[in-house]
Amino acid sequence: MSQVRTFAAWPNRIVIGQGSAQQLPDEIRLLKGTKAFFITDEFLRRTDLVAGLVQKVEEAGIAVQVFSEISPNPLDVEVEKAAAAINDFHPDVLVAVGGGSPIDAAKAANVVATHGGVAKDYWVLAGGSAKITGPLLPLIAIPTTSGTGSEVSSGSLVTDSKLHIKMSINVWRLVPAVSIIDPLMTVSMPPKLTAFTGMDALTHAIEAYVSNVFFVPSRGLALEAIRVISRSLRKAVYDGNNLQAREDMAVGSMTAGLGFVHTLLGLVHGMAHQLSTICNFPHGLANGMVLPVVMKYNMEIDPQPYADIAAAMGVNVHGLTPREAALRGIEEVIGLSKDVGLPQRLSEAGVKEEDIQPMVERALKDSITNFNPRRSTAEDVERLYRSIF
Ligand SMILES: [Fe+2]
Known part of the structure; x- marks a missing residue:
């Protein structure tokens, strides 16, 4: 029972x-x-x-x-x-x-x-x-x-x-x-802020979908949020006056919120919080930069949820194995992140080598990290930060 x-x-x-x-x-x-x-x-x-x-x-x-x-x-x-x-x-x-x-x-x-x-x-x-x-x-x-x-x-x-x-x-x-x-x-939000906050919303939806707290309605909300956000974020960033894209992003972000309020988040947020407190990164930028590497790390233990995410993002997963589909989904996230202008390397965004160790320690202690589907060691988290350094 x-x-x-x-x-x-x-x-x-x-x-x-x-x-x-x-x-x-x-x-x-x-x-x-x-x-x-x-x-x-x-x-x-x-x-x-x-x-x-x-x-x-x-x-x-x-x-x-x-x-x-x-x-x-x-x-x-x-x-x-x-x-x-x-x-x-x-x-x-x-x-x-x-x-x-x-x-x-x-x-x-x-x-x-x-x-x-x-x-x-x-x-x-x-x-x-x-x-x-x-x-x-x-x-x-x-x-x-x-x-x-x-x-x-x-x-x-x-x-x-x-x-x-x-x-x-x-x-x-x-x-x-x-x-x-x-x-x-939301129409007066500049493109950069639209991009950062939109990647935060996408991260919420993805972390809610794979969280170790399982609640069926949250999974439905998360998947629908992934669908809406991934098809509207570019439009909202490129043309802030596109009211349909703005509405889709507002509703998509809210839908992701309704999902993660019950499932909570995971290691992306656990690592991103430290980029904000130690290196002063805006929250959404930090999440957007960490998201693809944590997706890759988590999918190694179970690719199926990430294959579902790929399909929600519009990847044609027909004939692909769950692992192949999951990898295509991660490529899709990286493509979106590049298209909306996020830097891809922490060192380009002002992180110093000596910041990594304190971030690793704090990411493991961050309460939100507990809801990640894969248990992490200090070595894992250090490797993840370094892989995007
Ligand atoms: Fe967030």
């Missing part, structure tokens, strides 16, 4: 479509909100995207405060500052607008504001999830990138500013109450 497991973490409401962000005041009212605390980043705060939403919410008679001191890899101190501002303002709804960073920061700030202490107290590896027992503020997430899936996930990654490690805070109740997926919020 199989073990009893609970898969609870999907949002209450998903609102999708061009212009859906304009429904924000209605969504706040549905949550009985009268005071909305926005969390975004400094760049977005200065744009019409955020200013327009704030104006619309204020016109609906809802009080607003905006907090924008969130960096690209959000820090514990920023989360704690946001939590203090939440407690000063006493909002009844949180609204996160941005890429993964403001949304992750909003989840962590929600926990610290409602439960006290500091971000580190709630770190998964320190048993922090069990401490998140009290009520949380409802969160509305509006992504402006198509990559992290944070708008539908229960996880929040916060960097410890002293130790330079990513801490994961993760309980299912951190899934946003409402996710608003509006492709118009």
